[in-house]
Amino acid sequence: MRVRVAWKDFKFVIPTGKSNKVSDLFKEIANKFAAYSTEEFIVSELKTVDGFVISPHYLVEDVILENDVLLVIDFESWKNEQFKLCTKSFVLFALENFEDDNKLRVNVGLNTMNKLFVSIGLYNKLYRLELFDSADLRAFHKEGEHPVTHWEDGKGNEAKVFFVVNGGIVTKIKTEISTVSSPKPLIQTIDIKLNGTKIEAGDIKTIQQAYEPYDSDSVVVVPQEVREGKSYQDYDQYDYYTTDGGNGSDASHHAIVTGPSDIRFEQVDITRSEMSNYATNNGGFMNSFYTDFQITNNNADRVTLSKITAEYQDKEGKWVPFTNSLFGTKRSNQINDYSWRTDNILIPLESRDTIKLSTNTRVEIKGVNSERLQRSHHSLPNELHIKIHIHDDKQNVTTIPVFYKNKTEDPVTMTLKTRQARVDKPIVFFQTVDNLETNVRGWVQLTADKSDGKNIFNFTTICSNSSHYISQASLHSFVYDAKKENEKKYKIKNYCASNSDFNLDVFANVNFETSKVDSLCFELSDKKGISKSVKYFPIKKLTE
Secondary structure: OEEEEEEOOEEEEEEOOOOOEHHHHHHHHHHHHHHHOOOOOOEEEEEEOOOOEEOOOOEHHHHOOOOOEEEEEEHHHHHHHHHHHOOEEEEEEEEEEOOOOEEEEEEEEEOOOOOEEEEEEOOOOEEEEEEEOOOHHHOOOOOEEEEEEEEEOOOOOEEEEEEEEEOOEEEEEEEEEEOOOOOOOEEEEEEEEEEOOEEEEEEEEEEEOOOOOOOOOOOOOOOOOEEEOOOOOOOOOOOOOOOOOOOOOOHHHOOEEEOOOOEEEEEOOOOEEEEOOOOOOOOEEEEEEEEEEEEEEOOOOOEEEEEEEEEEEOOOOOEEEOOEEEEEEEOOOOOOOEEEEOOOOOEEEOOOOEEEEEEEEEEEEEOOOOOOEOOOOOOOOOEEEEEEEEEEOOOOEEEEEEEEEOOOOOOOOOOHHHHHHHOOOOEEEEEEEEEOOOOEEEEEEEEEEEEOOEEEEEEEEOOOOOOEEEOHHHHHHHHHHHHHHOOOEEEOOOOOEEOOOEEEEEEEEEEOOOOEEEEEEEEEEEOOOOOEEEEEEEOOOOOO
16 A cells, blocks of 8 residues: 655655554655655654554554555654653663763653653663553553664664563563673663553563672782881871860970069960961971960069070970061960061060060971971970070060970871761771871771762762762773773772872772672872872672
8 A cells, every 4th residue: 555655845655565563664754764864764753634643553554544644753853842741750771881971771751641751862862762652552462572662873882672561461661771881781671550541650670780780798808008108106086177286285384484674474375386388488387386475574664575586405405596486466365366576576564564475486397388287396306395585675685494295296197086986977998198298197088878879989088179989880880991901900090189298099900700890909109109008998799
């Protein structure tokens, strides 16, 4: 029999068999019009001239008469309008394509007209769309699997969708998705229930995984951590967020001195220290020591304080002048909140006057300090003896002995225990390296977490402001890239990071036989490579 077919301005007469299915006629029409389309030509709908849609699942002789005029709705035109109506998703089956960094997706659900839709595409690209009402789902006479829609690009990316018919009714939808990076197809099903004209979703099952699941802890025995260079001591008893381990002296060391001009200096708080993270003109940084005094003029005459100098005793026992010393006052009750005078200030004291005054004795340390630490530098004695010399206009000098001590020998830095107290997820991996030149600790951390209901590891490090979610899909991508580059120790370039203090390289140790990542290797070092750590993390179970 012959049918007359029109699409846009093109019209053809096409012969077809009466016993063929309408879906076969779809293909014949597509072949005829393909030369006139810039896109892949797919027939989505056939309509009569008065607007009635012809289902592709019927036989031609049941729905079409000789010389009927049929209007063709091509897929590109049809899908743009119809997909807007596909608002309720039953399930989204998706498989990663690591070669192109996308996912091939099959979506099953209902549109606003209560029709079942089946689509194939990417996140922002629709390749196939099929619609079925409840009558369509009851129109199958042959039991078993029936192809519904199919897409492939010839590069190894392919999606197939089948109806599974039982008792003449579609009871299940089966999907098979393959990508160029997947070792085998992902096969999944969703049960379909018909309740009158209503279409409902049932159970969802995975028949075959495309990638090997991480359903148990890795049994690979990894090497022990290898460390080089010196490290700071760990102080679990101190919180690195609240103390750097400095300012450890007490009131028993407070100085009370009355000088030759009858000026009384009484220390009212412990001497506190601070290491600036700002560079000086000489390429160093300042280590300051702040001391607060109450000063009383017991002289019958006015006395003016005119100058301050200071010195400290180094580790060899020699007295060394401070780089400079300043007068100042506290601006608030906050620690280390001062206003310092860098000019040649004169401080007059009338007879019986009492004032509050602070001193800042500063020594320049060679090198760079990365963090503003409230403690003295390790190049100075941990118990530091200081002499502050106050000059006045009577040509007298008052020498005040001041004592400073750190609470800890090394700076208080992050430890696994103190870090875990600040993190609400369990830490499953922790690694540190100390940069003794810049007085800072580098770290790498993995926590057990969840994303979209799936188990992941959250990877963070001091070397970067970014965090990375390590999921099963992440590990599958490492395997694919490692095989492509034939590297069993595969360097994960976007996980590697560095800052002014540290370098971090991250590797996936891939087992080519099992197609799984056995462990991750973290190589952390200070910037000069003096202090290093190589530590492994055997992959733990990620499935529920």
